[in-house]
Amino acid sequence: MVYEKVKQTVFQNNLIEEGDGIVIGLSGGPDSVCLTHLLKEISKDININLYAVHLNHKIRGIDAYLDALYVMKLCEKLDVPCFIRAVDVPKYCKDEGLGLEDGARELRYKIFDEVKTRVGANKIAVGHNKNDQAETVLMRLMRGTGIHGLKGMEYKRQDGVIRPILDLRRDEIEKYCIDNNLNPRIDSTNLEAIYSRNKVRLKIIPYMKEEFNVNIVDTIVRMSNNIKSDSDYIDSQVDKEYELCAEKKDEGVQISVKELEKIHYSIKSRIVIKAIKEILGDANHIEKKHIDDVLDLISEDKKHKKINLPRSLIAYRLADIILISDKILKEENLEYEYSLEPGESIYIKEIGKTFHTNILNAKEFNREFKKGVQYIDLDKISGKLTLRSRRQGDKIKLLGGTKKIKELFIALKIDRDDRQYIPLVVNQDVVVAVCGYRLNSDYKIDENTEKILEFTLK
Template identity: 30%
Template sequence: MKQKILEYNEEYQLFQPGDTLYLAVSGGPDSLSMLHFFASIQSSWNLTLYTVTVDHQLRGEASSQDALYVKQLSEQWGIPCRIGQVDVERYKKEHQVGTQVAARELRYQFFEQQLQDHAKLVLAHHQDDVVETMVMQFLKGVRPKGIPNKRAFKNCELIRPFLCLTKEDIKHYLDKHHVIPKIDPSNEEDTYTRNRVRKYLIPLLKEENPRLNESLVKLQSLFDEESDFLDQKAEQAFSNLIQLERGSAVFSISEFIALDTPLQRRVFHLILNYLYENHTLQKDYFDAFLEWMNSQIPNSKYEMPNGLTFLKAYDDCYVIRGHKEPRTYYKYLHLGEKIDLPNGWSIQASKANVTQLEDDARFFCDTHHISFPLIVRTRQNGDRIKPKGMNGHKKVKDIFIDHKIPKHLRDEWPVVTDQTGEILWIPYICKSHVSKDSGQEIIQITFDQ
């Protein structure tokens, strides 16, 4: 078994001499064999090892005794052990999830707290776990992904060097080295789907195909190759399509719809990964999201758990995190001053050079047309502006509509007025008739979004 692991590691470079490894050990056969294996190569590989184990408090005294047993063995083999104690029942009630999900999330939270930067978390998953996982994914109608042998984890890496082994390999190893594991009785309960798959379904499948492990591991490898290719394409599409800013995103609906469905699905999940950070959804929302995207309902929204909202605004889709009420403001702007607005934008007033060019982010006017301080505020009911080059006034509301400004942005968009309340400028959108040059001293108002 030892040689198998080292050859597998040689191929995939999961751990290196001199690494710091945190071994996630439950006390069961798989993780105890992993603990013993790494203890046996610690010196020759110059490894810094720690054991991390979690008492889930699900089996009373037996749970705590298992954790103490892991600590005893670990320290006996020269590896310091850290025990975490978590309240699974409380977490289940607070987050409305099942026992296994709660235990897993709490366990990984504890692991995150323990890891040092650039260390590696080591898990003892093996081939039989891959087979169980793939069969369960088939049953749920989910594209089988199996179990990766490494992935990013916090600022570190999570590795699974035992994926080259079967459960029989592990059993023989424990027997050979006289290591006695703890057996969690819940692993035999038919309450959990994984247990039923392992106890009843997989033995039937192996009757039809005795080399089931080998077949499914090979299938996973083929899936992984295709998935890696599509992931690269999705990363390119995400980079070209999505604009990210301050925990939000915006993209073109028509360009998203033009993508092939496999890329749409991956881009959707890349958006979620960016905005949800470490949160893991327990359900795939892509189908419902795509139905909403293809609907002809304008200016609608699609809400997801934990405060993530997709908003349609003409051909743009805005993605925002958290429920946000519009922030109104009313500020004075003096010459030579820069003010920051609540939405992160800023505006300033300064003397200008006559050679400077006007653009949508700058407003020029003569000093005799205005007096300071100016007023920078959000829109108000009945606001009207006399646009440059146009006779008469126009409603600000209609100007926002004409320029296709999304509804959720209109109530925070700045409006610049003089002291009488006359609107001089709506940045990026409309300049008033006051924007002109009669050759006198010029003032420049600059907007930064």
């Protein structure tokens, strides 16, 4: 029955195909021993090549060497090639600043990948079971995970990791080992409530079984499968929206702000995650607060800002896009110039802002100055008006005397990177206004003004 159940899992989820080379993580415990034996049985029905890999963590003294000896004898009996590596995991974890569980897991998969490459295999099989799935979901729940975390472990990952016995309960695995006289090794540390997973396994789940639901493992996994179905649908919508609003470039992934604004938060947060995965390959160590920081860049007042993310990523808010990149952008000085007719509006594409103008009658002007809005005497304009970027040597006449634009920016404490995004209103070669900041004193309105040019930058 167990064999048929696993075959159903394998073929329903397309875990194994003809000609696959499969590296098996074989610790010597019940789960991995059951997995190895079952895959050997499956290999009689379908042409696959199996390779077992065992890591001696150097944590359990003589027991660890006995585990390795057991693995060697089992592989010899099953006629499965076996690779054994001994690594001082506690030392590795100390050197790398990792916890024992995380460090051991990282080392295992690193060795699995090495053997996979060496033998030309294309998949890695690990012995996670239904109980492990329930424990994983509970642990993620306690860490405050989202819907993606609650769907639990996948039957297969994009990197080739497969979980053929994910539908087996632990008691089914133990019975299978007894029925087939496999005599797996028992890791005594699994019986001690010293690690987070062990505490969930030995304390929380037994308590939930006794006090609430004897079938709690099946219930949690059923919930996880339902969530997975919903999550997969959401991911399909993310893929559609991503095609519309995101594009991979040499410098990173560009996301259209205009398109992003239209999308529900649930989708756009996943678009950011997908962009990060496209750059790094995964989104490890990227938390909700980092995603929210990126989405805050949508706001107009965040233009030309940037934020630092984990793993050397940077999110830039440019004119009409958010760029997520692992590169430090060296922004070139922007150069632009537009002819300006009083009363018209101009979109300055280089900085993603619109310059609005309006002609007012001085007699009707109530002199209630608005924030961000500037006024000049239109009658004092002679000849051509232009709207352009700052140039070397530009000056403006103020009440206290003439000042270089560069010195004005320094005095106003305007960041060097932001200065190129501030346009100048120029009459012939004379700077009339620094948009949003200062007016040339010769062009200010007075008691003789008849026509006023009102302007603002948005």
